[in-house]
Amino acid sequence: MNASSSPPTVARSVSFAIVGTGGAGAVTAGSLLLEAAGKAGWYGVMNRSVGPQIRGGEAAALVRLSPRPVSCMSKRFDILVAIDWKNADRFIHAMPVAGGGLVICDPAAGEPPRELREADCAIVEVPLGELAKSIEGGRENMIAAGLVAELLGLPDDELGEVVARRLGRKGASAVETGLACIAAGRAAAQGFGRSLPLEPAAPSGARRWLITGNEAIGLGALRGGLQFAAAYPITPATDVLEYLAPALAKIGGALVQAEDELASINMIIGASFGGRPSLTATSGPGLSLMMESLGLAAASETPIVVIDVMRAGPSTGIATKSEQSDLNIAVYGFHGDAPHVVLAPLGVADCLFTGQWAMHVAETLQTPVIVLSDQSIGQSRVLIDRPADVAFLTRRKAYEPAVQSEYRRYAVTADGVSPMALPGQPGGQYTADGLTHTERGAPSSSRHDQKAQMDKRLHKIESFDYGDHWGIDEGQGDMVILTWGSLTGAAREAQEALAGEGIGVRLVSLRQILPFPHARLAEALEGARRVLFVEQSHSGQFQRHVRAHMELPFEIRSLNREGPDLIGPDEIASEIRDWNSK
Amino acid sequence: MNIPNRKASDFKSDIDPIWCPGCGDYHVLLSLTKALAQLGRAPEDVAVVSGIGCSSRIPAYTSCYGFHGVHGRALAVAAGLKVARPDLTVLAMSGDGDGFSIGGNHFLHACRRNVDMTYIVMDNRVYGMTKGQPSPTTEPDWDSALSPGGTGLSPFHPLVIALASGANFVAREFSGNIKACTATIVEAIRHPGFSFVEILSPCVTFRPDEREWKTQVHKAVVEATDDPARAARRIMTDDGFNTGILYRGRREPYFASVAERLDDVAPLERAFEI
Numbered sequence: 001m002n003a004s005s006s007p008p009t010v011a012r013s014v015s016f017a018i019v020g021t022g023g024a025g026a027v028t029a030g031s032l033l034l035e036a037a038g039k040a041g042w043y044g045v046m047n048r049s050v051g052p053q054i055r056g057g058e059a060a061a062l063v064r065l066s067p068r069p070v071s072c073m074s075k076r077f078d079i080l081v082a083i084d085w086k087n088a089d090r091f092i093h094a095m096p097v098a099g100g101g102l103v104i105c106d107p108a109a110g111e112p113p114r115e116l117r118e119a120d121c122a123i124v125e126v127p128l129g130e131l132a133k134s135i136e137g138g139r140e141n142m143i144a145a146g147l148v149a150e151l152l153g154l155p156d157d158e159l160g161e162v163v164a165r166r167l168g169r170k171g172a173s174a175v176e177t178g179l180a181c182i183a184a185g186r187a188a189a190q191g192f193g194r195s196l197p198l199e200p201a202a203p204s205g206a207r208r209w210l211i212t213g214n215e216a217i218g219l220g221a222l223r224g225g226l227q228f229a230a231a232y233p234i235t236p237a238t239d240v241l242e243y244l245a246p247a248l249a250k251i252g253g254a255l256v257q258a259e260d261e262l263a264s265i266n267m268i269i270g271a272s273f274g275g276r277p278s279l280t281a282t283s284g285p286g287l288s289l290m291m292e293s294l295g296l297a298a299a300s301e302t303p304i305v306v307i308d309v310m311r312a313g314p315s316t317g318i319a320t321k322s323e324q325s326d327l328n329i330a331v332y333g334f335h336g337d338a339p340h341v342v343l344a345p346l347g348v349a350d351c352l353f354t355g356q357w358a359m360h361v362a363e364t365l366q367t368p369v370i371v372l373s374d375q376s377i378g379q380s381r382v383l384i385d386r387p388a389d390v391a392f393l394t395r396r397k398a399y400e401p402a403v404q405s406e407y408r409r410y411a412v413t414a415d416g417v418s419p420m421a422l423p424g425q426p427g428g429q430y431t432a433d434g435l436t437h438t439e440r441g442a443p444s445s446s447r448h449d450q451k452a453q454m455d456k457r458l459h460k461i462e463s464f465d466y467g468d469h470w471g472i473d474e475g476q477g478d479m480v481i482l483t484w485g486s487l488t489g490a491a492r493e494a495q496e497a498l499a500g501e502g503i504g505v506r507l508v509s510l511r512q513i514l515p516f517p518h519a520r521l522a523e524a525l526e527g528a529r530r531v532l533f534v535e536q537s538h539s540g541q542f543q544r545h546v547r548a549h550m551e552l553p554f555e556i557r558s559l560n561r562e563g564p565d566l567i568g569p570d571e572i573a574s575e576i577r578d579w580n581s582k
Numbered sequence: 583m584n585i586p587n588r589k590a591s592d593f594k595s596d597i598d599p600i601w602c603p604g605c606g607d608y609h610v611l612l613s614l615t616k617a618l619a620q621l622g623r624a625p626e627d628v629a630v631v632s633g634i635g636c637s638s639r640i641p642a643y644t645s646c647y648g649f650h651g652v653h654g655r656a657l658a659v660a661a662g663l664k665v666a667r668p669d670l671t672v673l674a675m676s677g678d679g680d681g682f683s684i685g686g687n688h689f690l691h692a693c694r695r696n697v698d699m700t701y702i703v704m705d706n707r708v709y710g711m712t713k714g715q716p717s718p719t720t721e722p723d724w725d726s727a728l729s730p731g732g733t734g735l736s737p738f739h740p741l742v743i744a745l746a747s748g749a750n751f752v753a754r755e756f757s758g759n760i761k762a763c764t765a766t767i768v769e770a771i772r773h774p775g776f777s778f779v780e781i782l783s784p785c786v787t788f789r790p791d792e793r794e795w796k797t798q799v800h801k802a803v804v805e806a807t808d809d810p811a812r813a814a815r816r817i818m819t820d821d822g823f824n825t826g827i828l829y830r831g832r833r834e835p836y837f838a839s840v841a842e843r844l845d846d847v848a849p850l851e852r853a854f855e856i
Contacts, residue, residue: 259687267661274670295652
């Protein structure tokens with residue numbers, strides 16, 4: 001025991017990591033603690049860090065808890081528990097321990113990595129393996145859970161309840177063993193003479209949810225009327241599809257596993273042509289394959305939603321790590337002029353709303369909608385308050401036989417949206433086509449039809465009222481943090497920290513990427529003097545996109561870089577501080 | 583059931599085909615409309631899905647619901663449509679380039695998946711719309727500007743591949759034999775699961791030699807079998823001009839389908855409550 005004794009200080013946010021070889025149960029321990037914290041009233045977020053190996057590589061549960069909603073990880077960890085140090089060289093650089101932090105490891109696992117030995121942190125040795133062996137069927141990961149629970153002051157009742165439910169399926173003795181391990185972990189931690197208790201959480205009226213971004217976007221789409229999905233597995237989007245497969249089956253819908261992304265996108269086009277709201281989920285490489293057919297959906301005016309859970313590119317890139325670098329392909333990747341919609345959830349909880357909104361917009365405008373989520377929110381599990389119900393009146397403009405004598409599927413209408421007949425409706429027969437067509441849908445190569453149909457398709461997208469959902473505009477000041485999608489949470493934490501220091505900064509973040517909400521953004525930027533772009537893209541795709549649509553008569557700075565090193569609140573705050581001092 | 587009296591002309595649209603005079607696809611269109619009339623379903627209950635190429639223009643020439651998609655993906659669109667709308671009669675229609683080259687992978691998996699639909703490929707052993715390039719079914723020594731002296735490649739054998747991949751109904755017809763084509767299309771649509779019909783449909787413009795097909799085709803002298811091994815031997819050893827229904831399988835069609843209205847989502851939300 002070489003930890004120094006220090007009086008417990010109450011923290012507003014605590015981060016811990018539990019690491020071990022894949023299969024050691026680090027992730028299980030992390031998720032038990034997260035759920036127990038949620039039951040006790042805290043908020044939190046958990047990321048898994050897994051290596052490229054399918055099994056047997058490193059695995060880590062990275063958890064941050066707070067009495068207030070949090071949506072991004074800390075850059076530094078207050079507690080790091082190592083079940084073993086195997087493969088530590090591969091990941092330890094990504095999990096720096098905060099100054100004064102605590103490293104807990106088993107002396108039998110060997111010496112901690114040099115980075116930690118040389119860092120300003122306390123290293124405490126606990127014989128995790130021996131403690132586990134002393135309990136029949138005991139496991140180190142549950143000892144680790146007990147250690148962390150004790151250090152943070154997580155109440156026993158809630159943790160016990162979670163363990164009973166999670167391990168109950170394996171029988172009463174599994175629960176008993178789990179609880180005994182936790183007790184042993186707690187007892188060991190009591191000997192440290194220090195703790196990192198969390199600020200007590202305010203009791204919440206509503207039941208809290210524990211959900212990942214990938215699940216939330218799937219559920220949002222279901223709320224938005226999803227009936228059919230087609231799927232081709234790809235990291236990190238597979239979880240969306242694996243969530244939807246049983247969920248759709250339960251309520252009467254269906255998910256079909258396709259042979260490739262070319263098939264999955266065309267299956268949803270077929271299903272939607274048949275009148276059933278449809279989506280697929282993919283990541284960059286899959287989106288690249290889908291581009292031709294996305295153009296078909298635009299030209300044939302077939303509503304579909306494609307969720308792109310972005311990962312680090314180009315090409316195969318880093319499949320398990322996040323980036324915001326598919327903005328260009330989503331916005332500009334179509335051949336020809338193909339108006340469409342691109343949306344981005346503003347965090348894990350917002351995946352629910354944006355998934356639902358995407359279905360609404362696609363169905364209403366009969367257009368493809370691409371949703372740019374990313375690995376950082378897709379695979380984060382968060383504790384949130386139950387999101388509000390959002391009711392959109394979603395309905396495709398329907399063909400009514402009595403109204404039209406000769407049905408024109410692609411009739412030019414005031415709002416650009418044409419009544420859409422569905423197979424089975426007598427008198428509504430037409431051929432949906434990617435060829436330039438007449439209002440009836442007959443193939444045409446006339447310049448008149450080309451112009452009329454292009455005007456109509458652009459008009460329906462641009463004249464639609466997207467309401468207040470374009471993005472957010474929070475705070476006061478002539479400095480603005482301008483970001484989009486998943487970095488909103490980090491930017492908001494920076495803004496709040498700066499406000500606490502008396503530095504007023506506005507946060508503007510876009511949920512609506514295309515059509516570009518220039519009027520709303522111009523309004524949000526009124527009176528700004530300095531604008532800091534924040535984005536997870538090597539080339540600054542977002543800034544280029546904004547510049548393509550509007551003048552920026554401000555002082556501009558950019559905090560942008562490729563993945564996988566996520567831009568965090570501290571970095572954003574220090575960039576603003578630095579600028580503010582000049 | 584009272585089957586309404588329908589005529590082939592009920593299934594034709596007023597759009598004139600772009601096909602060359604003498605193209606076999608005119609006959610396929612005629613056989614298709616005759617078959618649909620015989621089946622007796624209303625035009626609005628039938629969907630014809632296609633990709634890109636001369637033959638893929640066919641949906642707009644029918645009075646059914648049609649989907650003219652991108653090159654090679656007709657089977658995927660059709661599968662999505664049929665799962666979403668099991669009440670419809672769904673046909674996918676392609677050519678040899680669309681179906682076997684750019685769409686080859688979907689062909690394998692559509693056979694495996696066995697969705698209850700019918701796939702008709704109008705095989706003329708050439709890319710006609712792009713003016714005469716060799717397709718997967720073209721003979722290896724067929725000379726063209728793109729592959730002078732021939733491709734030297736072994737031709738793709740659609741029926742063997744369909745059978746090996748799990749298609750539940752395999753047939754070959756010649757477009758000029760309208761009566762036989764009509765009867766086979768009717769049987770293909772009625773047969774549960776994925777039915778595949780290759781129709782030899784001459785391209786008189788770029789393959790004038792195919793005018794001879796009408797003298798080369800001959801009806802299979804044996805009845806269809808439900809034994810894939812027998813069907814395989816028969817198809818592997820025929821001369822490519824053997825016509826008729828060659829295999830009728832007994833596999834169960836693909837199971838998934840979408841209800842018209844889904845149940846309430848709210849119970850799903852409870853899974854996330856802690």
